[in-house]
Amino acid sequence: MKAVFFQHTLQFKRPGGTSRGVLHTKDTWYLRIEKGEKWGIGECGMFRGLSADDRPDFEEKLQWVCDHIQLGETTLLQELQEFPAIQIGVEAAFRSLASEDPFTIFPSEFTKGTTGMDINGLIWMGSQEWMHQQIEAKLKEGFSCIKMKIGAIDFESELALLQSIRDRFTSEEIELRVDANGAFSPSEALEKLERLAVFDLHSIEQPIAAGQWQEMAALCEKTPLPIALDEELIGIFSEEKRNELLTTVQPQYIILKPTLVGGFANSDLWISRATAVGAGWWITSALESNVGLNAISQYTFTKNSKLPQGLGTGSLFTNNIEAPLTVQNGQLQYSPKRAWDAHFLRTGGSS
Numbered sequence: 001m002k003a004v005f006f007q008h009t010l011q012f013k014r015p016g017g018t019s020r021g022v023l024h025t026k027d028t029w030y031l032r033i034e035k036g037e038k039w040g041i042g043e044c045g046m047f048r049g050l051s052a053d054d055r056p057d058f059e060e061k062l063q064w065v066c067d068h069i070q071l072g073e074t075t076l077l078q079e080l081q082e083f084p085a086i087q088i089g090v091e092a093a094f095r096s097l098a099s100e101d102p103f104t105i106f107p108s109e110f111t112k113g114t115t116g117m118d119i120n121g122l123i124w125m126g127s128q129e130w131m132h133q134q135i136e137a138k139l140k141e142g143f144s145c146i147k148m149k150i151g152a153i154d155f156e157s158e159l160a161l162l163q164s165i166r167d168r169f170t171s172e173e174i175e176l177r178v179d180a181n182g183a184f185s186p187s188e189a190l191e192k193l194e195r196l197a198v199f200d201l202h203s204i205e206q207p208i209a210a211g212q213w214q215e216m217a218a219l220c221e222k223t224p225l226p227i228a229l230d231e232e233l234i235g236i237f238s239e240e241k242r243n244e245l246l247t248t249v250q251p252q253y254i255i256l257k258p259t260l261v262g263g264f265a266n267s268d269l270w271i272s273r274a275t276a277v278g279a280g281w282w283i284t285s286a287l288e289s290n291v292g293l294n295a296i297s298q299y300t301f302t303k304n305s306k307l308p309q310g311l312g313t314g315s316l317f318t319n320n321i322e323a324p325l326t327v328q329n330g331q332l333q334y335s336p337k338r339a340w341d342a343h344f345l346r347t348g349g350s351s
Contacts, residue, residue: 001033001034001035001069001070002033002034002035002066002069003031003032003033003034003065003066003069003093004031004032004066004348005029005030005031005032005044005059005062005063005065005066006029006030006032006348007027007028007029007059008027008028008029008030008289008319009025009026009027009028010025010026010027010028010287010289010316010317010319010320011024011025011317011318011319012024012025012026012316012317012318013315013316013317013318016124016287016316021049023287026047026287026317027046027048028043028044028045028046028288028289028292029043029044029045029046029059029062029085029089030042030043030044030089030291030345030348031043031044031062031065031066031086031089031090031093032093032345032346032348033069033093033094033096033097035097038097038102039096039097039102039346040092040093040094040095040096040097040098040099040102041092041093041096041102041103041291041345042088042089042090042091042092042093042094042096042291042295043088043089043092043259043288043289043291043292043295044062044085044086044088044089045085045088045089045259045286045287045288045289045292046058046085046086046259047085047259047260047286047287050231050234050260050286051084051085051234051259051260052082052084052234052235052237052260053082053083053084053085053086058083058085058086061080061083061086062086065080065086065090073090073091073094076090077090077091077263077265081237081262082237084237084259084260084261084262084263084266085259085260087262087263087266088258088259088262088263088264088292088295088296090263091263091264091265092105092263092292092295095295102342103294103323103340104298105295105298105299106295106298106299106301106302108298108301108302109301110297110298110301110334111298111334111336112334112336113333113334113335113336113337115301116328116331116332116333116334117297117300117301117309117311117331117332117333118144118145118307118308118309118330118331119143119145119308119309119310119311119312119327119330119331119332120143120145120146120147120175120177120308120309120310120312121138121139121141121143121145121146121147121312121330122147122149122310122312123135123138123146123147123148123149124149125149125150125151125152125153126152126153127153128153128157128160128161131148131153131161132161132164135148135161135164135165139169139174141327141329141330142328142329142330143174143330144173144174144175144308144330145174145175145176145177145202145308145330146165146174146175146176146177147176147177147178147179147310148161148162148176148177148178148179149178149179149181150178150179150180150183151180151181151183151184155192155195158178159195159196159199162176162178162196162199162201163199165199166199166200170200171200171201171202175202175308176199176200176201176202177201177202177203177204177205178196178201178203178204178205179204179205179206179230180204180205180206180207180208181205181206181230181231182206182207182208182209182210182231183207184207184208185208186208186212186215186219189207189208189219190219190222190223192207193207193219193223193224193225193227194224196225197224197225201225202226203225203226203227203228203252203253204225204226204227204228205227205228205229205230205255206228206229206230206231206232207219207227209231210231210232210234211232213245213248213249214248216229216232216249216251217248217249217250220249220250220251220252221250223252226252226253227251227252227253228251228252228253228254228255229245229249229251229253229254229255230254230255230257232245232249232251233245233254233255233256233257233260233261233270234260234261236261237262239269242269242270242273243273246273246274246277246279247277250277250278250279251279252279252280253279253280253281253282254270254274254279254280254281255281255282255283255284255310256270256271256281256282256283256284257283257284257285257286258283258296258299259285259286259288259292259296260286264299267283267299271303280307281305282305282307282308282309282310283296283299283300283303283305283309283310283311284309284310284311285297285310285311287316289314289317289320289321290314290320290321290322290323290325291321291323291345293311293314293323293325294323294325294334296311297309297311297325297332297334298334308330309332311332312327312332314327315327321340321341321344321345322339322340322341323338323340323341324336324337324338324339324340326338
């Protein structure tokens with residue numbers, strides 16, 4: 001068995017506005033394992049400025065994995081506790097290697113193309129006009145769940161955008177989620193949640209910045225609308241810390257980004273613990289290419305969640321890997337008859 005990794009820089013079709021600034025590109029890394037004629041692929045989509053493993057030795061650790069691939073998946077994952085983006089790449093690559101088709105790692109009705117998955121339509125931060133245009137486009141595309149990032153423009157304008165949706169659609173017709181990415185201060189958060197609650201929102205993600213467990217716990221206790229923890233989960237590697245966070249904060253939901261929390265096995269542990277404390281959950285991608293989105297989507301389908309998931313990022317890039325993933329009428333679908341660009345992944349992007 002041997003392994004190599006290579007980097008790929010994804011180019012945004014249109015700059016993406018986030019709480020961490022405007023994104024024009026997104027670096028990602030692929031881990032390819034080979035054994036005889038068989039090969040497997042996994043994406044290590046470390047997110048600069050957000051991932052716990054955004055550190056100078058990230059590629060050095062990837063090379064270490066390639067040099068020690070013979071240790072096997074279990075031992076490697078134990079050695080990669082502080083590198084969640086590499087953990088998911090290792091998990092996916094070994095599953096891919098063991099599968100008949102390297103791109104079908106969690107076989108299901110989803111990978112057969114017979115069943116899709118409901119996803120939310122994501123509204124990126126930007127000017128009020130630009131956000132309004134995105135909302136109109138998502139509604140025309142048939143999404144029944146809209147997620148709007150807030151905190152980029154003034155709060156009154158954001159409330160006006162939410163009002164414009166509620167003037168036309170009830171909460172039974174269109175589910176609304178908002179993501180504050182920690183934009184509110186603890187002193188103002190409750191008042192803002194009360195103003196948001198009049199729009200009958202499904203939930204708000206991370207209203208205050210991560211790391212303020214006592215303040216978040218007080219907010220979750222008093223909130224007029226459900227709170228979902230997102231960035232709060234990043235950098236928590238031990239079962240003890242996982243339990244401490246959820247029992248302290250008692251959130252209504254958690255949001256799992258497998259690339260940021262250490263892959264599928266660690267996501268399973270989060271789901272188990274969340275269920276034990278009565279918290280709901282859903283899964284989202286984190287600007288991976290179609291390789292990572294495919295793995296996360298296949299895993300997510302096996303979890304049988306009834307909530308719309310956050311998996312619709314594959315169409316954001318001009319140079320994504322060609323894949324059979326499509327979004328139709330607010331659902332992510334897999335079309336087995338469509339081809340993957342396996343050549344790019346087999347050759348590391350070289351001709």
